[in-house]
Amino acid sequence: MEQIKVEKLEAIRLDHFLVDKLDLSRSRISQLIKSGDILVNDQVVKQGYMLKTNDIVTIKPVETKTLDLKPVDLNLEIVYEDEHLLVVNKPKGLVVHPAKSHMEETLVHGLLHEMDELSDINGYFRPGIIHRIDKDTSGLLIVAKTNEAHQILASKLKDHDINRSYMALVYGTFEESKGIINAPIGRHPKQRIKNAVVKEGKHAVTHFEVIETFKDFSLLKCELETGRTHQIRVHLQFINHPIVGDPLYGFKPLLVEDGQMLHAYKLEFEHPITKKAMTFEAPLPDSFKAYLEKLR
Template identity: 40%
Template structure:
């Protein structure tokens, strides 16, 4: 459900369903949110109001108008950021785990956007004030590289390149268990989980999503993977790995949260890091190739899981396992080769 959005649909296969359930499905919101929209007059059936319990008919036309949230100023904040690239057109942030990317209910302050605004530099306005400059996003507990546009022209060009799969984004992930092969492609559509609107899920009517995985190392209980995104759905890597029975370790939402002590992971941290970003500069056309070494908490986790204590202090353990090789099959490595 998007603030300010308007949904119009005709009832067909859903005839006989309660209005609140129908609205929740089509507007991608919770049943409680749907009931609130109905009670506040933001849902019309054939132009008139109905109760949440109303059973829709096959000829009914339903209109849902989602009201915008009450105005709330986004406050600039002086929050340190790790900027790994910057010019007058864009910048690239190496985001720390635990930082929310943009303001939203429950997280109006302390976000990346608050920090970007606090720098006093210009930011693209195309995405709205609460998403100022953002070209793409990372989950709160995912660390790594993220592009921010300073001008609307750069934002437009970079967003188009992202949609055309001309921006290479590769993530380091550790999953529970072992893939059956050294390479795996998961091509499954993603949408809001119809049973829990706070989560995403594999839904046949969802948006197309593809992720390529390459196993870089096989340890006793986990695999170290390189994930290559071909699309950018919310929680995509986490959902795709969970769907094949190998969730990201530390992922409490999608089944990988157990074994935190074994993995030496801190609370609310999963092993997913946006380590490699490659794209053409929106103005000069020059190739920008940026790499983010594993942060200290993930280095320690990898050293523990792989029984390789030297990795905890290595400058970039991903280099050890061929993460940055340009061929698509670096080959499996692991304890057996040590």
């Protein structure tokens, strides 16, 4: 049985509050509230109950469907591999790791097919996974094979010692050639599946540089100084240059059908064991390149 004490906060619905706390979908949380498996101050409440400071939320243990992590041959593109880690070029459309709300094939299923050993620090659902990119973002990820490598890489990620660069095609053109977006990111106050720039959000910084300009679009190189969920997507929307094809933060109708034009093209880091400087680049996916040629 899990209990969460509500610290000082502005009024928020119970179901919205728990979306941030539990690895469950909002619909599943609603089911548990209705069935009495989630209580507030030992009382059954409605999902729209407005939490108050010092409320005690109790989540009863509930049987969940076990995720079957069988290896699946996804023909993954392994860019680099040694006995400590690997770098993989994730295709667009593939979720990084499974969760109770996502039972379909993921990058982890493909990694289990390719690897005999992956770190287990992050638990059963996320073997080897140190950082993520969105389902509809393509590009490079570091995966740890040993716990020692995982711990060191996770620490470097936290200390911003792993450089991650992205290519993004966005709406509009820029007067400046480069810039820095320094704006805190947190949950969207009204749309809980989205994040937004909010005053009480977490510190977030994105650097960008204009690589190419088209009539109504710009190709940017973006570098993450921090690693908030949806950071580049949220920041570019915040400055009124959302990513082309972004279903959550982009303009409607979408100009492309297979996800946002965002690609994690470069990784730079120090090898956790050998201390060697490592740099990897992955070319833009064919669909991304084809759209750029169309614009040209």
